[in-house]
Amino acid sequence: MACNSSGCESGGCYGREKDNGCKVVDVKETVRLCVKCKSNEPMTFGDGGSDDGRFCAECFRSNVYGKFRLAVTSHAMITPSDNVLVAFSGGSSSRVALQFVHELQVKALKNYEASRDRSLPVFGVGVAFVDESAAYPSLSGGMSDAIAWVRSTVLSLSPPEKDLHVVPIESVFGSDSVEARDRLVKLLDSVSDETGKEDLLLHLKMLSLQKVASENGYNRLVVGSCTSRLASHVLTATVKGRGYSLSADIQHVDARWKVPIVLPLRDCVWQEITRLCHLDGLKTVELARHPQSGINDLVSSFVALLQEENPSRECTIVRTAAKLTPFYFNKIPETDDSCVPMATQRRLKKFNLKYDGSMTTEAFCPICNGPLNGSDSSEDESDALYDACCSSCRFQILPQEPSSLDHFGSLLPHHMISQVKHHQKFDSQTYLREKIKDCLLLDDEEAV
Amino acid sequence: MEASEGKSKKQGASRLCCLCNQRRPVLKRPKTLQQICKECFYEVFEEEIHQVIVKNHLFKSGERVAIGASGGKDSTVLAYVLSELNRRHSYGLDLFLLSIDEGITGYRDDSLETVKRNELQYGLPLQILSYKDLYGWTMDDIVKMIGLKNNCTFCGVFRRQALDRGAALLKVDKLVTGHNADDIAETVLLNILRGDIARLSRCTSITTGEDGPIPRCKPFKYTYEKEIVIYPSLLNHFLVLSLTSIVFFFHTYAYFKKLDYFSTECIYSPNAYRGFAREFIKDLERLRPRAILDIIKSGEDFRIATTTKMPEQGTCERCGYISSQKWCKACVLLDGLNRGLPKMGIGRARGGVNGDHQKETKKPASAARSLESKQCGSLDF
Numbered sequence: 001m002a003c004n005s006s007g008c009e010s011g012g013c014y015g016r017e018k019d020n021g022c023k024v025v026d027v028k029e030t031v032r033l034c035v036k037c038k039s040n041e042p043m044t045f046g047d048g049g050s051d052d053g054r055f056c057a058e059c060f061r062s063n064v065y066g067k068f069r070l071a072v073t074s075h076a077m078i079t080p081s082d083n084v085l086v087a088f089s090g091g092s093s094s095r096v097a098l099q100f101v102h103e104l105q106v107k108a109l110k111n112y113e114a115s116r117d118r119s120l121p122v123f124g125v126g127v128a129f130v131d132e133s134a135a136y137p138s139l140s141g142g143m144s145d146a147i148a149w150v151r152s153t154v155l156s157l158s159p160p161e162k163d164l165h166v167v168p169i170e171s172v173f174g175s176d177s178v179e180a181r182d183r184l185v186k187l188l189d190s191v192s193d194e195t196g197k198e199d200l201l202l203h204l205k206m207l208s209l210q211k212v213a214s215e216n217g218y219n220r221l222v223v224g225s226c227t228s229r230l231a232s233h234v235l236t237a238t239v240k241g242r243g244y245s246l247s248a249d250i251q252h253v254d255a256r257w258k259v260p261i262v263l264p265l266r267d268c269v270w271q272e273i274t275r276l277c278h279l280d281g282l283k284t285v286e287l288a289r290h291p292q293s294g295i296n297d298l299v300s301s302f303v304a305l306l307q308e309e310n311p312s313r314e315c316t317i318v319r320t321a322a323k324l325t326p327f328y329f330n331k332i333p334e335t336d337d338s339c340v341p342m343a344t345q346r347r348l349k350k351f352n353l354k355y356d357g358s359m360t361t362e363a364f365c366p367i368c369n370g371p372l373n374g375s376d377s378s379e380d381e382s383d384a385l386y387d388a389c390c391s392s393c394r395f396q397i398l399p400q401e402p403s404s405l406d407h408f409g410s411l412l413p414h415h416m417i418s419q420v421k422h423h424q425k426f427d428s429q430t431y432l433r434e435k436i437k438d439c440l441l442l443d444d445e446e447a448v
Numbered sequence: 449m450e451a452s453e454g455k456s457k458k459q460g461a462s463r464l465c466c467l468c469n470q471r472r473p474v475l476k477r478p479k480t481l482q483q484i485c486k487e488c489f490y491e492v493f494e495e496e497i498h499q500v501i502v503k504n505h506l507f508k509s510g511e512r513v514a515i516g517a518s519g520g521k522d523s524t525v526l527a528y529v530l531s532e533l534n535r536r537h538s539y540g541l542d543l544f545l546l547s548i549d550e551g552i553t554g555y556r557d558d559s560l561e562t563v564k565r566n567e568l569q570y571g572l573p574l575q576i577l578s579y580k581d582l583y584g585w586t587m588d589d590i591v592k593m594i595g596l597k598n599n600c601t602f603c604g605v606f607r608r609q610a611l612d613r614g615a616a617l618l619k620v621d622k623l624v625t626g627h628n629a630d631d632i633a634e635t636v637l638l639n640i641l642r643g644d645i646a647r648l649s650r651c652t653s654i655t656t657g658e659d660g661p662i663p664r665c666k667p668f669k670y671t672y673e674k675e676i677v678i679y680p681s682l683l684n685h686f687l688v689l690s691l692t693s694i695v696f697f698f699h700t701y702a703y704f705k706k707l708d709y710f711s712t713e714c715i716y717s718p719n720a721y722r723g724f725a726r727e728f729i730k731d732l733e734r735l736r737p738r739a740i741l742d743i744i745k746s747g748e749d750f751r752i753a754t755t756t757k758m759p760e761q762g763t764c765e766r767c768g769y770i771s772s773q774k775w776c777k778a779c780v781l782l783d784g785l786n787r788g789l790p791k792m793g794i795g796r797a798r799g800g801v802n803g804d805h806q807k808e809t810k811k812p813a814s815a816a817r818s819l820e821s822k823q824c825g826s827l828d829f
Contacts, residue, residue, distance in 0.1 A: 195736070238640065239732060239739050243746025295735055302728045306641065309724070316643045323645040325751040373749055391745075395738070 034059050045278065049271045050311040057279055064276055067267045068100045075252040076332050077262040078104065078220060083124040085165075085218040085259070087209055088154075090129070090146060090285035092277045095153075097224030097265055099282060101125055102157045109160055126163040127154050128212050130205050134170045134181045135188060139287055146285050153283070165212045172207045172413040187411040190404070195240075195294035196396030203368050206257075207415055213259040221261045228270035228303075231314040234321045235299045240392045245370035247324035255329040256369055269314060327362065327371060365390040366419035367397055367412075385409045388420045467492065478674035478737060493679055497667055498533050504654050506665045507622065509540035514620040515572070516611050516664075517545040519560055522626030525676050526668060530624065531572060544618055548610045549578035550603055551586020577614045579606055583782055594790040600722075601794060602785075605777045609769060615662045623664035630673040630729060632666070633740045636747040637725045645752060652747035660761070660770055670741065674733075 032053065034042045040056035055063065072078050078101070086101055088094045108122045129150050133140035147166055154164045170180035184204075191197045213221050225233075230250050237246040248254065254261040265273070277284060292300065306313040362371040366388050376391050383405045389398060399408050409417060463483055465473045471485035477492075484492070501507065515530060517523040527545060534541050549560060564574065580586050583606060591599050615623045632652060639648040650656060655665040668676065732739045763769065764776035771777070777793060784792030 234640065235637075238636065238743055238746040241742030241745040241749075244749035244751065246746070247751050295732070295739070298728070298731055298735060302724075306724065313641065317640060320640050320643045320645060320648070323752070325753055375749070392742070 036063075043279070045275050047271070047275070049275075060272075061276065061279065064096075064268055064272050065100060065103070068264050069104070071252055071264045071267060072104065072262075075262070077222075077253065077264055078123055080108070080120045080123055082220050083126070083218045084220045084222055085126045085128050085209070085213045085216075086222045087224070088127050088129050088150065089224075090150060090287065091224075092273050092282075092284050093226050093229065093265060093270075094224035095282050095284050096268075096273050096276055097222055098127065098153075098157070099280070100264070101222060102162075105160055122160065124218075125160070126165060126216065126218060128165045128167055128209055130208055131166055131168045132201070132205070134168060134184050135201050135204075142287060146287055149283075149285050163216070165216065167208050167212045169201070169204055169208050172204055172211060172415065183411060187408075190399060190408055190411060191397055192399070193294075193396040195296060196393075198292065198294065198296055200367070200397050204413070206369075207413060210257055210259055211415075218259060221257070221259045223261055223263055224265050225263050226265045226268050226270055226273055227318050228314045230266065230321075231317040232296075232299050232303050234317050235303065236296055239295060239299065240396070242370060242390070242392050244373040244376075245365075245368075245390070246321060248327045248330065248371055250318065250321050251326050251330040253330055253332055255331065255333045256327075256364065256371075260332060266318075271311075329362075364419065365393055366416045367393045384420050385417075475678065478678070478733075479672050479741075481737060489678070493671075493675060494529060494533065497529055497671060498537060500654075500670055501533070501539075501667055504665075506655065506667060507539055507541055510542070511621040512542040512544070512619065513622045513624055514544045514546040514611075514615045514618055516623060516625040517547045517574075518626070519547065520626070521676055521680070522628055522668065522673075525679055526624065526626040527572060528680070530667070543572050544620060545572045545574040546611065546614045546618065546620075546623075547574065547576045548607055548614070549576055549580075550607065551579050551588055553588055575614055575618055577610055577617075579610065582606070582610055582613065583778070585782070585785060590785065593785060593788075598790075598794045602781055605781060609776070609778045611664075612662050612769075620662065623662050625664060625666055626668055626676075627666040628668040628671050628673045628676055629740050629744060630726075632669060632747070633729055633743040634722060634725045636743050637728070638722060641725070648747065648750060649752040652744055669744070672737075672740065 032042055034040045034056035035054050036059040037056060040058065042053045042055055043057045043060060044053040046052070078084055084101065086094070086098050088098055102125065105122060105125050108120070112118060112120065112122050127150075129147065131143060131147070133143045150166075151164055154162055168177065168180075170177065170184040173180040173183045188197055188200070191200055209221060233249060234246060237243065237249065248256065250266075252263050252266055254263075276282070303314065303317075364371055366385070368390065370390050370392075372390055377387070383402060385405055385408070386394060386398060386402070399405060409420075463473060465471050465485040465488050466482040467484050467488040471487065473483035474486050475489065476483055477489065507513065513530075515523065515527050517527060527543075530541075531543055533539065534543060547560060560576065578586075587599065587603055590602050594602070611623060611625075635651045636648065639645075639651060654667075654669050655663055657663045729740065729743075760772055762771060762773075764771040764774070764779055766775050766779040766783075769776045769778070773780075775783070780793035784790055
């Protein structure tokens with residue numbers, strides 16, 4: 001800016017022209033101010049990350065919270081009549097998600113109490129914690145302490161009060177805990193691939209969250225996945241041959257499920273989240289993290305390596321994946337709007353934030369719930385479960401010997417198996433035109 | 449899957465080849481981990497490539513096809529396999545070898561010797577084009593000027609054009625390159641990491657540039673690099689072909705014996721960004737061999753709107769080559785080199801030829817004066 005060499009644009013000095021006596025004086029060197037509000041002293045976190053010492057505490061915080069709020073409003077994630085369940089693992093990301101949702105709720109309550117006509121109700125918030133000790137026995141030692149801590153944390157976040165649901169992962173099999181545990185262990189033992197085992201557990205975890213959400217009247221599930229987590233997911237999905245379904249997993253809204261999943265922290269990076277926890281004194285509990293092995297672990301290390309080389313790599317990865325075409329269900333579905341306030345209804349319609357929930361053009365894999373690509377269909381219709389699954393689940397989760405498929409199917413939770421029967425019916429109707437030569441019409445079911 | 453393979457390993461001596469059940473297995477196939485004998489390996493290796501060629505309709509009978517021959521393992525095996533399949537299955541192709549000399553001392557010299565030997569061996573006509581002839585600069589000269597950070601950009605851009613120009617000179621209908629599954633998987637990953645969605649949609653196509661001057665295809669799209677390395681080292685009839693091939697055999701066998709997967713690395717490559725992705729894929733292959741094909745599958749399946757695919761195709765104002773900008777990339781880079789501004793054309797276009805028309809109209813005379821080398825368009829076609 002103070003450059004006096006002719007033809008030199010600020011910020012565009014080439015090496016040679018600089019030698020001609022171009023002097024750039026940095027005024028900010030002496031007094032450091034927050035680059036945003038230019039009035040407070042910037043915070044230094046000293047964690048060796050980027051952007052350290054640029055923003056003051058307030059601006060930093062409002063920046064992160066602002067991203068959260070923008071995501072919530074622009075995707076209609078939480079509206080006044082909703083009942084929201086926050087998936088809480090005790091880690092930093094879900095802790096921040098819980099905190100922000102709580103603050104949103106507090107504000108809504110304040111507005112409600114201050115308004116005369118009380119037209120906009122306050123959305124409800126519940127918290128769910130999944131207990132994975134049946135799958136990872138090493139966790140069982142610290143589990144009761146962890147649960148106690150979670151309970152006290154949730155208690156501290158009131159008013160408004162929030163229900164806490166501690167969900168054992170084996171609950172997907174039923175309420176009899178002993179039998180359920182047993183079945184879980186048997187199921188996991190029959191998966192030989194390490195990565196497949198880890199992924200199956202993730203799918204079961206989601207199923208258990210869905211179960212507790214729908215059984216307790218929640219209509220939204222908040223998941224605290226941040227940009228960094230999604231960047232790893234992009235690469236693991238690519239590496240497992242799941243390129244078709246990738247765009248479904250990384251959007252702000254995922255309404256494939258009975259209870260739609262929303263990702264309000266999708267645009268925040270891990271560094272921001274840990275810094276915020278540090279800043280606000282948000283405590284987290286890191287359960288002796290079950291060691292990731294196999295492909296998921298390899299990808300995490302790879303992404304960490306890339307981040308060292310370039311701190312904005314995670315954002316670039318997610319931005320690239322965001323350019324992939326999302327699915328119709330990556331929007332909040334249209335449902336019976338009788339209890340939704342008029343103002344909200346109008347707003348949702350205006351910005352086209354919903355889709356017609358009755359329209360289903362995709363078939364889904366019963367295990368991972370990923371939308372199926374035409375190329376995934378197998379040549380021979382030997383086994384219903386095998387046919388119904390995507391190629392990735394077929395390889396890493398299903399047993400390789402065809403004779404073991406039946407037994408494996410019997411070990412899966414009811415919800416997954418019921419999808420198989422649904423898929424069969426769906427398949428013969430909708431994909432008929434494409435597979436007209438190969439498709440065996442078993443019997444003439446209801447013609448559509 | 450891996451568990452049962454482990455079991456069979458222990459029973460080693462008593463096992464027979466998985467495919468023919470007659471001969472003793474000599475290797476574990478990198479792609480599938482099957483234990484197979486030498487003969488079955490050749491057969492399945494060659495047959496898979498034949499199937500890829502047939503299923504993807506890569507060639508038509510009577511076409512003149514140039515094989516981009518670098519002298520490295522991929523193009524050498526490609527030349528051999530293609531001429532063999534052409535004969536065996538009567539593709540009816542007119543095959544040529546086309547090689548580019550980048551002018552990298554100590555690297556390309558050895559490779560070119562291999563290519564010349566290939567010509568002798570397979571009776572395929574050979575054309576060599578050098579960067580010096582085409583652009584007036586060798587890679588050694590370029591690196592001396594710009595250092596080791598962006599040299600791969602220069603080499604890649606120049607090589608691509610050089611192959612096209614060479615192919616046009618020879619009046620060929622199609623160009624064939626030895627890009628293997630590992631290369632394509634790497635490219636998919638790199639495009640994700642760099643945010644290049646347009647390239648991401650194109651990079652898994654087995655044939656590219658169908659609407660351009662010379663379409664090019666990659667018959668090795670599903671072939672593992674490890675298998676390409678193994679193939680010639682087992683082949684005995686290379687020895688039978690001619691005396692010169694003995695040298696070739698040891699040349700390739702030596703690479704294999706080194707057991708260093710990347711012993712054919714360009715001497716300037718250590719700083720290339722591609723190295724990150726390559727290491728990762730190497731580790732991935734160890735864990736799950738099929739992951740390489742899975743990456744390619746993901747690349748093919750990505751939901752990318754067709755509108756993002758092709759930028760508008762025009763011609764370069766300076767040399768007439770195909771280009772989506774005012775000047776083709778090679779002209780931009782060359783211009784930068786000749787004017788002593790090596791950063792020109794590297795990174796995002798801010799100003800410069802293609803971004804700012806006005807700057808160029810100010811001094812067209814000096815631009816012409818400062819060109820020390822022949823313009824890219826000096827070769828008529």
